[in-house]
Amino acid sequence: MTAVNATTPFGRRPMTLGQISRQMAVRAAKPESSVHKWHVFQDVREARELLGATDRSLAILNALLSFHPETTLGGEAELIVWPSNEQLAARANGMPATTLRRHIAVLVDSGLVIRRDSPNGKRFARKGRGGEVEQAYGFDLSPIVARAEEFKELAEAIRNEKKAYRVAKEQLTLLRRDIVKLIEVGIEERVPGNWGRVQLFYQAIIGRLPRSAPRQVVEDVCADLHALCTEIREVLETFAKPQNPVANESHSGRHIQNSNPDSNFESETGFGQNEEAGGNAAETDNVRSLPKRELPLGIVLDACPEIRELAHGGAIRHWRDLLATAELARPMLGISPSAWRDACEAMGEQHAAITLAAIYQRAGQINNAGGYLRSLSDRARDGKFSTWPMIMALLRAKLDAQKSAENAGEREASVGTEDGERLQVSNRLLATLQRPQPR
Numbered sequence: 001m002t003a004v005n006a007t008t009p010f011g012r013r014p015m016t017l018g019q020i021s022r023q024m025a026v027r028a029a030k031p032e033s034s035v036h037k038w039h040v041f042q043d044v045r046e047a048r049e050l051l052g053a054t055d056r057s058l059a060i061l062n063a064l065l066s067f068h069p070e071t072t073l074g075g076e077a078e079l080i081v082w083p084s085n086e087q088l089a090a091r092a093n094g095m096p097a098t099t100l101r102r103h104i105a106v107l108v109d110s111g112l113v114i115r116r117d118s119p120n121g122k123r124f125a126r127k128g129r130g131g132e133v134e135q136a137y138g139f140d141l142s143p144i145v146a147r148a149e150e151f152k153e154l155a156e157a158i159r160n161e162k163k164a165y166r167v168a169k170e171q172l173t174l175l176r177r178d179i180v181k182l183i184e185v186g187i188e189e190r191v192p193g194n195w196g197r198v199q200l201f202y203q204a205i206i207g208r209l210p211r212s213a214p215r216q217v218v219e220d221v222c223a224d225l226h227a228l229c230t231e232i233r234e235v236l237e238t239f240a241k242p243q244n245p246v247a248n249e250s251h252s253g254r255h256i257q258n259s260n261p262d263s264n265f266e267s268e269t270g271f272g273q274n275e276e277a278g279g280n281a282a283e284t285d286n287v288r289s290l291p292k293r294e295l296p297l298g299i300v301l302d303a304c305p306e307i308r309e310l311a312h313g314g315a316i317r318h319w320r321d322l323l324a325t326a327e328l329a330r331p332m333l334g335i336s337p338s339a340w341r342d343a344c345e346a347m348g349e350q351h352a353a354i355t356l357a358a359i360y361q362r363a364g365q366i367n368n369a370g371g372y373l374r375s376l377s378d379r380a381r382d383g384k385f386s387t388w389p390m391i392m393a394l395l396r397a398k399l400d401a402q403k404s405a406e407n408a409g410e411r412e413a414s415v416g417t418e419d420g421e422r423l424q425v426s427n428r429l430l431a432t433l434q435r436p437q438p439r
Helices: 017-027 037-046 055-067 085-091 097-109 142-146 148-188 195-206 215-239 245-255 268-277 281-288 297-303 305-310 319-332 337-347 349-361 369-381 387-409 427-434
Strands: 002-004 034-036 072-074 114-116 124-127 133-140 413-416 422-425
Touching: 034 037, 034 142, 037 055, 037 072, 037 142, 037 148, 055 085, 055 097, 072 142, 085 097, 142 148, 148 195, 148 215, 195 215, 215 387, 297 305, 297 319, 297 349, 297 387, 305 319, 305 349, 319 349, 337 349, 337 369, 349 369, 349 387
Parallel strands: none
Antiparallel strands: 002 124, 034 072, 114 133, 124 133, 413 422
């Protein structure tokens, strides 16, 4: 018998319990198991970070697999290869000996190969008279077969993680784009609201993203951005002109705009009966389709700025401040304590305060505030009333007033003529007439 491919041994590291457990798993592998070595190598390459392998150690593993003549590993075949240092370094792209030694140790520590040392520490194979290998010392590739399913699962987990991260990054990009556009719409259309604060809040969320954010951080930021985007969209959609103006007018206009100086109500109870008779199923469905979230305090105060005048110090910073101010406004509107208690029970204290602030805002157009409040309380018990359309109607009226004022500033300017008459011309025409004419 002859020994072939003898080589000097590399330095040895002490064996660990992890290596022993992995070798036990190799021994427990089914003898009939067989795998395609390059398919398993692909799984190992994708899962290298979880396995603790490096790119250079995988280059060595690729070289070791190439020394085995069969593409399919397993069964009863011998899975030990014994290349010399020179042969292994050549197939590993000319890797220096010190680097080769270091990354072979990585393969062993990762449990991808097992050392099968000879008594003198050299790598070789002892063959019989017929040329068959009787005893080999070198690198055992059995873990490639024994852990093939494990490598496949790890590679699948890595692929799923990369896909989830890619989806999260795409969602982040879409949310950022949508929020910026929605904020621009709110500013350009002059929808009442503190859009500067919304922008600062958006920037604060984005500021939590590090340069290289892990998937969990990206998903957490996406969750906050989605909540912000939903809130902005709901405000804009609620404020936007409705698809069905008639149905919306019968709903949102009834609470505020229907309270006009022409209304004559002799008592609180009489108003409730007349108002209730005007309700219908379509209006109820419209109310129930409104967003099921609380109105922001800032939007309420934008719609009802006059309530601030009654607040202590002229400031309303919290809901409790609005409740306290509503208590001051109640007797001024002629609303009895029983009507106020009834509203608080039917709507809740917060929504009752919002309703009273809206009534105070339009006090000059409501003949009987107590009767109006009782009617709204009755509708609230039946699920036919929401503060959303009331506040949105006030905001629309405010926006329409602002647009009318702007249009008035752009109306035609009056220019005097010699005979004392007034000639009406537009500002744009005036600017053209005052421009120096070419000679």
